[in-house]
Amino acid sequence: MDLHELIQTLKTDGGKIVMLVSDGIGGLPMTPGGPTELEAAKTPNLDALAKKGTLGMSIPILPGITPGSGPGHLGLFGYDPLKYPIGRGVLEASGIAFPVGPNDVCIRCNFCTIGPDGKITDRRAGRIPTEESAEVVKTLRAVKIPGVEVFVEPVKEHRFVVVFRGEGLGGNVADTDPQKVGFEPLDPVAKDDASKKTAEVAKEFFRQAKEILASQPKANCLTMRGFATKPTLPSYKELYGLNAAAIAVYPMYKGLASLVGMELVGQPKSLAEEIEVLKENWDKYDFFFVHFKYTDSRGEDGDFDAKVKMIEELDAVVPAIEALGPAALVVTGDHSTPAKMASHSFHPVPTMIVSDLARPDACAAFSETEANKGGLGHFQAIYLMPLAMAHAGRLEKYGA
Amino acid sequence: MDLHELIQTLKTDGGKIVMLVSDGIGGLPMTPGGPTELEAAKTPNLDALAKKGTLGMSIPILPGITPGSGPGHLGLFGYDPLKYPIGRGVLEASGIAFPVGPNDVCIRCNFCTIGPDGKITDRRAGRIPTEESAEVVKTLRAVKIPGVEVFVEPVKEHRFVVVFRGEGLGGNVADTDPQKVGFEPLDPVAKDDASKKTAEVAKEFFRQAKEILASQPKANCLTMRGFATKPTLPSYKELYGLNAAAIAVYPMYKGLASLVGMELVGQPKSLAEEIEVLKENWDKYDFFFVHFKYTDSRGEDGDFDAKVKMIEELDAVVPAIEALGPAALVVTGDHSTPAKMASHSFHPVPTMIVSDLARPDACAAFSETEANKGGLGHFQAIYLMPLAMAHAGRLEKYGA
Numbered sequence: 106m107d108l109h110e111l112i113q114t115l116k117t118d119g120g121k122i123v124m125l126v127s128d129g130i131g132g133l134p135m136t137p138g139g140p141t142e143l144e145a146a147k148t149p150n151l152d153a154l155a156k157k158g159t160l161g162m163s164i165p166i167l168p169g170i171t172p173g174s175g176p177g178h179l180g181l182f183g184y185d186p187l188k189y190p191i192g193r194g195v196l197e198a199s200g201i202a203f204p205v206g207p208n209d210v211c212i213r214c215n216f217c218t219i220g221p222d223g224k225i226t227d228r229r230a231g232r233i234p235t236e237e238s239a240e241v242v243k244t245l246r247a248v249k250i251p252g253v254e255v256f257v258e259p260v261k262e263h264r265f266v267v268v269f270r271g272e273g274l275g276g277n278v279a280d281t282d283p284q285k286v287g288f289e290p291l292d293p294v295a296k297d298d299a300s301k302k303t304a305e306v307a308k309e310f311f312r313q314a315k316e317i318l319a320s321q322p323k324a325n326c327l328t329m330r331g332f333a334t335k336p337t338l339p340s341y342k343e344l345y346g347l348n349a350a351a352i353a354v355y356p357m358y359k360g361l362a363s364l365v366g367m368e369l370v371g372q373p374k375s376l377a378e379e380i381e382v383l384k385e386n387w388d389k390y391d392f393f394f395v396h397f398k399y400t401d402s403r404g405e406d407g408d409f410d411a412k413v414k415m416i417e418e419l420d421a422v423v424p425a426i427e428a429l430g431p432a433a434l435v436v437t438g439d440h441s442t443p444a445k446m447a448s449h450s451f452h453p454v455p456t457m458i459v460s461d462l463a464r465p466d467a468c469a470a471f472s473e474t475e476a477n478k479g480g481l482g483h484f485q486a487i488y489l490m491p492l493a494m495a496h497a498g499r500l501e502k503y504g505a
Numbered sequence: 506m507d508l509h510e511l512i513q514t515l516k517t518d519g520g521k522i523v524m525l526v527s528d529g530i531g532g533l534p535m536t537p538g539g540p541t542e543l544e545a546a547k548t549p550n551l552d553a554l555a556k557k558g559t560l561g562m563s564i565p566i567l568p569g570i571t572p573g574s575g576p577g578h579l580g581l582f583g584y585d586p587l588k589y590p591i592g593r594g595v596l597e598a599s600g601i602a603f604p605v606g607p608n609d610v611c612i613r614c615n616f617c618t619i620g621p622d623g624k625i626t627d628r629r630a631g632r633i634p635t636e637e638s639a640e641v642v643k644t645l646r647a648v649k650i651p652g653v654e655v656f657v658e659p660v661k662e663h664r665f666v667v668v669f670r671g672e673g674l675g676g677n678v679a680d681t682d683p684q685k686v687g688f689e690p691l692d693p694v695a696k697d698d699a700s701k702k703t704a705e706v707a708k709e710f711f712r713q714a715k716e717i718l719a720s721q722p723k724a725n726c727l728t729m730r731g732f733a734t735k736p737t738l739p740s741y742k743e744l745y746g747l748n749a750a751a752i753a754v755y756p757m758y759k760g761l762a763s764l765v766g767m768e769l770v771g772q773p774k775s776l777a778e779e780i781e782v783l784k785e786n787w788d789k790y791d792f793f794f795v796h797f798k799y800t801d802s803r804g805e806d807g808d809f810d811a812k813v814k815m816i817e818e819l820d821a822v823v824p825a826i827e828a829l830g831p832a833a834l835v836v837t838g839d840h841s842t843p844a845k846m847a848s849h850s851f852h853p854v855p856t857m858i859v860s861d862l863a864r865p866d867a868c869a870a871f872s873e874t875e876a877n878k879g880g881l882g883h884f885q886a887i888y889l890m891p892l893a894m895a896h897a898g899r900l901e902k903y904g905a
Contacts, residue, residue: 133864137557141864166903167508168884169891170515173904186904187506196905449902451895452864453882473880477866483882 109344111503112183112491116346119499120432122392123383124489126181127419128174128358129401129442131454131473135409142400142409142444143455144472146416150423151436151457151471158434158459160468161481163489165440171451175199177439178361182394183345183490184338191364192276192333198266199360201258202369205335210274210303213331215282216241216263216324223289228282229263230324238262241324248313253306267310267329275300276334278307283328290328303332340366341392345494350386352379353396362394380422387429395426401449404442412444433460433496436471437489453483460496509744511903512583512891516746519899520832522792523783524889526581527819528574528758529801529842531854531873535809542800542809542844543855544872546816550823551836551857551871558834558859560868561881563889565840571851575599577839578761582794583745583890584738591764592676592733598666599760601658602769605735610674610703613731615682616641616663616724623689628682629663630724638662641724648713653706667710667729675700676734678707683728690728703732740766741792745894750786752779753796762794776818780825787829795826801849804842812844832897833860836871837889853883860896 106114132142139145165172165180166187175196176186191199194211205211216230216238233241239259245267246257254270277300281291293307307329318325341349343366350370351362359369368390371382376397383393397419403412426434437456440449455476457468466480477483481492494500506514532542539545565572565580566587575596576586591599594611605611616630616638633641639659645667646657654670677700681691693707707729718725741749743766750770751762759769768790771782776797783793797819803812826834837856840849855876857868866880877883881892894900 133862137865162880162882167511167891168881168888169893169895169900170511171895171900171902173902176904187511190506191904193905446862450862451892451900453880473864474867477880477882478878483884 108487108491109339112344112494112500115500115503116494117499117501119494120497122347122433122435122493122497123395123426123431124181124393124435124437124493125395125397125426127397127400127416127436127438129404129440129449130416130438131441131443131450131452132404132412133443133445133452135445141473142404142412143416144474145409146413146420148416148420148471150420152469154423154434154436154459155457155468155471155475157463157465158457159463159466159481160455160457160471160476160479162453162476162479162483163437163456163486164453164483165486167485169451171449172440173449174357174439175361178358180486181437181439181489182365183487184365185487189336189338191336193331194266194276194333195335196357197260197331198268199364200357201260201266202356202359202363203256203258203266203268204363205268206270207335208270208272208274209335210269210276211333212267212307212329214265214267215328215330216265217290217326217328218323219289219326225283225286225288225290225326227323228286228328232262233323235259235261238265238324241318241321244317245314247317248310250306250309255310263324269303269306273299274303274306274334276303276332278304278332280330281311281328282330290326293329335364338365342366345392345490345499347392348390349392349394350390351394351396352382353394354379355396355398358396358398367394376418376422380425383426384429400438401442404444405447407444407447409444432498433458433493435489435493456481456489458492458496462496462498508887508891509739512744512894512900515900515903516894517899517901519894520897522747522833522835522893522897523795523826523831524581524793524835524837524893525795525797525826527797527800527816527836527838529804529840529849530816530838531841531843531850531852532804532812533843533845533852535845541873542804542812543816544874546813546820548816548820548871550820552869554823554827554834554836554859555857555868555871555875557863557865558857559863559866559881560855560857560871560876560879562853562876562879562883563837563856563886564853564883565886569851571849572840573849574757574839575761578758580886581837581839581889582765583887584765585887589736589738591736593731594666594676594733595735597660597731598668599764600757601660601666602756602759603656603658603666603668604763605668606670607735608670608672608674609735610669610676611733612667612707612729614665614667615728615730616665617690617726617728618723619689619726625683625686625688625690625726627723628686628728632662633723635659635661638665638724641718641721644717645714647717648710650706650709655710663724669703669706673699674703674706674734676703676732678704678732680730681711681728682730690726693729707732735764738765742766745792745890745899747792748790749792749794750790751794751796752782753794754779755796755798758796758798767794776822780822783826784829800838801842804844805847807844807847809844833858833893835889835893856881856889858892858896862896862898
């Protein structure tokens, strides 16, 4: 029996769970002997929770492996990121909250510029501004392919998403981007039999699109990358028996949450608004994924002090969440983003569960150093959901 | 996707890695309340590294399992010892640095003494001295078997290695040692179809060898054990993209390193010479496995104080390694060898990684007690290589 089969066997009704995900929260000292971002931040509310709850270190994928946002969140949601890879196309489509369906192939496309000889002169079409690009994207909606529904959606600058919807469309097609200028875009080549139809459809899309784009000054051609179908994930309802709500500002995280069947609630624009949405929907759901983006953003910027401020902003909303009285409150991140590295990193993520059933440990604050010695130990992120369920009284005994 | 596939997907160029393996370094107190060997030793240099780096406990195979040197090292090198068992014959051949090839079957042989009735009277031929034995071993090189190349190499006392090289030689043949006196050596019996030819070859080898040995006073017969072929391991270059060098005094560890494609550099006779070899080869490789044997040897002797001295000897070379500026310096052992037990043990192994990317923990010294609360947690040894790669900036992000 695997973990998912076990959980489905044991799941039962219980209390509400809040999973507060502070993206990229784990950090590093900027200088030897210094504090991490979390240690430098004044977090009286998180520290008070740490004294009550159980801490530990979440390993997003496996020791030493740095996750992207997709795998990082899948792990937190309890789905092995190595078993359920999310292709670039699907991630890009999720990123604009496109509702990816089971018969969809998603493709991340770039506008490019070609010369009179058909060869690429600029792989990003001069990074044309988003608004200009969006207009060109709309002209591509004129492409018609028999038996296949075609969606074309703008993303940012030269990037857009194409989705083919239809029967028998595999996702295993090679990129058409030659990766350097001076070459024509490649043909889309199927890498397995199930993807032959997709390759034909992509070829026809490219033919029609090129005609439509011919008169454009910069965006007169396109390349296609990351062909991907939606992974077949059991939903939160099927797997955990949870009516789950996702509260996020950024489309990417809404997209990821919708892949596992969470309902997207509200249209919050800030953390304060996210908490309002949480309150408004408190009675309607069993599980709330609340995503806070800016700890990651400031980490990616390499701005230690700004990340510290974001952590303090997060700390400030904790009492409002606590006041709702969740049976289990989980505070974690999908990965670490140390300002020192200005990127996602492989380091484990300080994590805590606060619940009447949490066994207190010796941790006196919410920090990397304290979490190292916490009662949850070092654990793979895929076990966080079972732990949260257990702390909310939602898992029955296995065996007699 | 399994761990090896993942690593191969993510590997990239980065800094140099030194893995300093102090064989059997983990220990136990001799009396309740006393220190372990590592805690009793004065290790100012290792302790200084511990303050900078991240500590943890490496579990060589699985909790509770005591490894031999072969599985212990395979685990450190990142190969699951349960997936890649190394047969005794191959381990013995590796132990004398015999270059085992893909068409080789290695057999660990013992001289024995038989009486006029052909029954064994001494299973070890009176433990004949190594030099005497080596001469007898050479006489066996007269054995000729059509279509098969035969190698016969001395080991120590009554032990020697036989290697058959040829096509279609499986390694699954039963031992011929009856395990007690008063019986004739058994026939080599194939345990699967692929090993039938090997059994025939072994029978013929035995027939000819017995004739050659007939006039020997003690070593007048032989038994064969641990028939084994080389496990098919992806090389360090294939798996990690690393040009790896092995620096070791003992043949066994050179043999193990060569099984995973490390190059054996230098002919060091002491730890000081090993460090010289490391310096001389610093520019030529990405990865250095440096093996220190004597912590294990003195542990096996049950000599606590002597093991403490060996740890102090190890400590003394640390600054010379640090001075080379590895991106990641790993200090670990393949298993514990507590003097109290005078043997390998199942206890996890204190381990540290020192790197600019190491997240500091509260560990103030390199010891079992400190490593228990370290930032690497308790982890299976097969994750040490991914962790070392990550700390040397050699693994890209998984997914977007």
